Amino acid sequence: MTAIRFGTSGWRARVAEDFTFANVRRLTQAIARWLRDHGLAGPVLVGHDTRFLAEEFAAAVASVLTGNGFRVLCSDRDCPTPTLSHAIRDKKASGGIMLTASHNPAEWNGLKFCAGNGAPALPEVTAAIEAIVAKVDTWQELPVGEAERQGLFEFTDFRRAYLDHLVTLLDREVVKRSGLRVVVDFMHGPARDYLDAFLRDSGATVRVLHGDRDVTFGGHQPEPAAEQLQELCRAVVEWKADLGLATDGDADRFGVVDRDGSVMNPNHVLGLVARHLLKRRGWRGPLARSVATTHLLDALAQAHGVPCHETPVGFKYLGGLIDRGEAIFAGEESAGLSVRGHLPEKDGILAGLLAAEIVATEGRSLKAILAETFQEVGGFYPLRINLPLTPEGSRSLSARLAAPPAELGGRRVLRVQTLDGLKLHLEGGGWALVRPSGTEPVVRLYVEARSENERDQLADAIRAFVNG
Numbered sequence: 001m002t003a004i005r006f007g008t009s010g011w012r013a014r015v016a017e018d019f020t021f022a023n024v025r026r027l028t029q030a031i032a033r034w035l036r037d038h039g040l041a042g043p044v045l046v047g048h049d050t051r052f053l054a055e056e057f058a059a060a061v062a063s064v065l066t067g068n069g070f071r072v073l074c075s076d077r078d079c080p081t082p083t084l085s086h087a088i089r090d091k092k093a094s095g096g097i098m099l100t101a102s103h104n105p106a107e108w109n110g111l112k113f114c115a116g117n118g119a120p121a122l123p124e125v126t127a128a129i130e131a132i133v134a135k136v137d138t139w140q141e142l143p144v145g146e147a148e149r150q151g152l153f154e155f156t157d158f159r160r161a162y163l164d165h166l167v168t169l170l171d172r173e174v175v176k177r178s179g180l181r182v183v184v185d186f187m188h189g190p191a192r193d194y195l196d197a198f199l200r201d202s203g204a205t206v207r208v209l210h211g212d213r214d215v216t217f218g219g220h221q222p223e224p225a226a227e228q229l230q231e232l233c234r235a236v237v238e239w240k241a242d243l244g245l246a247t248d249g250d251a252d253r254f255g256v257v258d259r260d261g262s263v264m265n266p267n268h269v270l271g272l273v274a275r276h277l278l279k280r281r282g283w284r285g286p287l288a289r290s291v292a293t294t295h296l297l298d299a300l301a302q303a304h305g306v307p308c309h310e311t312p313v314g315f316k317y318l319g320g321l322i323d324r325g326e327a328i329f330a331g332e333e334s335a336g337l338s339v340r341g342h343l344p345e346k347d348g349i350l351a352g353l354l355a356a357e358i359v360a361t362e363g364r365s366l367k368a369i370l371a372e373t374f375q376e377v378g379g380f381y382p383l384r385i386n387l388p389l390t391p392e393g394s395r396s397l398s399a400r401l402a403a404p405p406a407e408l409g410g411r412r413v414l415r416v417q418t419l420d421g422l423k424l425h426l427e428g429g430g431w432a433l434v435r436p437s438g439t440e441p442v443v444r445l446y447v448e449a450r451s452e453n454e455r456d457q458l459a460d461a462i463r464a465f466v467n468g
Contacts, residue, residue, distance in 0.1 A: 001026070004133050006126035008314045008437075010112030012101045015052060019109045021060050028061045028097065029140065030133035031113055032068035034125070035094055040116065045096035047075040047084035047158070049190050049250045051109050052215040054078060057099045059144050061111075066147035067140035070094075076155040078190040078213070080251030082347035085118035086165055087158040089343070092116075100250040103223035104440075106216045117323050119344035120316040163198060169342055170353050171361070176203035178360035181241040183207045183257075184352075185232040187222040188214040191251035195349045199356065207239055222248050224255025224335060224348075226263040237261040243359050243366075245352035252315075253335040254351035258366045267294035267382045267448075268370055269355060270331035275373055276358045277329055277339065278304045285328035285340065288321045290314070291420045292384075292433055292446045293333040299377035312420035313435065319344025333384065333446070381455040382448040387466065389436060389443045397443060400468060401434060408432055409461030430454060432462040 002018050004011055004027055011027065013019040035044070044065050048054040062072045073091060075084065081098050088096040094116055101110040113121045113129065121129075147153035182204050186192045192211040199206050209232060210218060220228050224246035236244040236257050244257030256264040270289070274297055277283040287301045288309040301308035309327060311317035315338075318330035323344035331337040336346030339354075355366070362369050374380070389397070401422045406413055408424055417423040421435025421444075430449035437444055445462050449455040 001134075001137060005130060006121075009102065009120055010098070010100075010110045012104055012108055012110035014107050015109050021057070024057055024060050024111060025064050025139045025141070026136045027111055027129075027133050028064040029068070029136050030129050031095075031097065032065055032070060033132050034129050035070070036068070040094035041070070042094035042116075043071040043073055043091060045073050045084060045088050045091060045093050045158075046099075047079045047081070047087075047096065048099035050078045050188060050213045050215065051099075051101065051106065051249070054099055057109065061097050061099065062153055063141045063144055063147065064139050066144070066152040067142040070152070072147070072153045073156040074153065075158050077159075079158055080190050080194060080247070080349060081112070082252055082343055082345055082349060083158050083162045083194070085114055085343045085345040086162045087156075088114055088116065088118040090161050098250070102250045103221060103248040103253060105221045114345070117344055119319040119323060120314070122316055159194065163194065166198060166350065166353065169339065169350065170202075171357050172202040175199070175356060175360045178363065180204040180243065180356060180360050181239065182356060183209065183232060183235045183239055183241045183244045185209040185224075185229065185244065185246040185255070186211050187220075187224065187228070187246060187248060188212060188217045189222055189247055189249045189251055191247040191349055194251070195245065195247060195352055198349075198353060204356065207235065207241070209235060217249065224248050224253060229255050229257060229263050232257050233261040233263065243356055245355065247348040247352065248335075251348045252346045254337075254348040254355075255335065256352070256355050256366065260365065260367070262367070264366055265382060266335040267296065267333050267380070269335075269351070269366075270294065270333075270337060271296040271300060271373060271380070272358055272366060272369055273337060273351070273354050274300050274329050274331070276354070276361070278306070280361055283328050283340070286321075286326060288318050288327035288330040290318060290332040291417070291423055292435065292444070293331055294380050294382045294448060295429075295431070296373075296377070296380040297331065299380070300373075303377050310419065315346045319346075333382065379450050380448060381450070381452050382446070383455055383459050385445040385459060385463065386437075386442045387445065387463070389441050393443075394436065396468065397434075397436070397466060400465065405465060408465065409457045411458075426458075428454070430458055432458055434462065434466055
């Protein structure tokens with residue numbers, strides 16, 4: 001049997017290779033057994049993105065859940081991951097299953113299990129489910145039609161309640177007064193009729209790119225990185241828009257383009273949102289970031305007299321801080337954020353709307369606001385590099401990480417941190433992190449420095465260290 005392992009955010013595999021109907025049913029049976037073992041007998045929600053056979057995989061999940069006696073509420077259309085997260089909380093469900101591979105290429109799919117608070121399941125939960133699924137070779141199943149007749153299955157609209165919730169988090173009036181012009185790129189994902197609809201209802205003029213469903217994602221990976229956003233960049237300039245916004249394959253990640261057609265670094269967007277909440281809205285309370293995320297958040301927290309928490313990579317850790325009221329803002333460098341009063345899950349739709357609120361409030365470009373921010377707390381220049389990682393390379397990398405250098409790029413290592421990967425804190429305020437990915441066969445290298453030149457030098461140095 002296929003070994004099923006959860007990564008940073010769910011189980012992902014290639015369709016027809018390991019991501020098969022049999023394996024999806026096996027994993028769902030294991031989740032059903034875990035829920036029963038923990039006395040969780042409430043409804044379970046099911047959602048899916050826009051990928052190939054998405055509805056069919058969702059039906060397979062639902063049939064196993066209902067076969068185990070659970071009542072299932074299934075999204076009546078493809079839906080964003082944060083929408084399912086909100087619905088779990090709204091419906092007081094025992095949990096939820098989202099069929100998505102997020103930003104992975106079209107030939108991939110995945111399954112994410114969310115706990116009853118709407119957050120991605122914690123490692124101790126997924127480890128327990130992995131142990132169960134390793135022993136599962138059969139499953140209980142009830143056809144969806146029969147489950148519907150028995151009152152165990154129904155299609156449900158999760159969209160309206162989610163959008164109504166967003167109204168409580170955002171300043172729509174400032175957008176209405178601004179006459180904002182926005183181009184939105186959905187990358188053929190599920191955020192259509194969410195982000196654009198909210199902006200239009202708030203008085204913005206909106207142009208949409210790639211709002212149709214295309215299971216190949218136009219032949220591109222549905223990730224709002226700079227190389228995938230060039231059409232959005234051109235459209236922002238041609239249309240003389242104030243802002244360009246993008247969401248990924250399940251709308252939990254964001255992409256932001258400034259009015260000059262340049263792609264904003266996600267770390268800088270996180271900083272601008274945190275600054276907006278602290279400086280313009282007057283929020284008070286701790287910020288939180290993952291170990292791989294910009295220290296601009298630390299500088300902003302210090303400037304406003306609040307703490308900044310650090311967690312391992314994975315929004316499940318940050319989401320817990322939001323859920324427990326221990327942070328007013330949580331962000332990770334891979335374009336994920338949430339805020340007080342929202343979800344313990346990252347939300348690319350909310351991120352885009354907050355970026356729009358910032359531009360509407362300030363009446364100027366994001367670059368101009370960032371320049372002012374750097375004047376207030378100093379410059380922060382982050383960079384992430386992905387290097388392919390073979391099994392042999394993984395073994396040699398482990399040996400190198402076990403013996404961290406005393407200096408990097410001519411800068412003394414002041415502190416070695418192993419919270420998640422190997423992080424080297426350097427004199428002068430820079431840092432570098434080496435971390436094998438939890439979702440892809442790559443090693444991720446992160447660096448940040450107080451100038452672009454120093455950042456580039458650190459990038460060369462950490463690459464040389466990893467390559468031996």
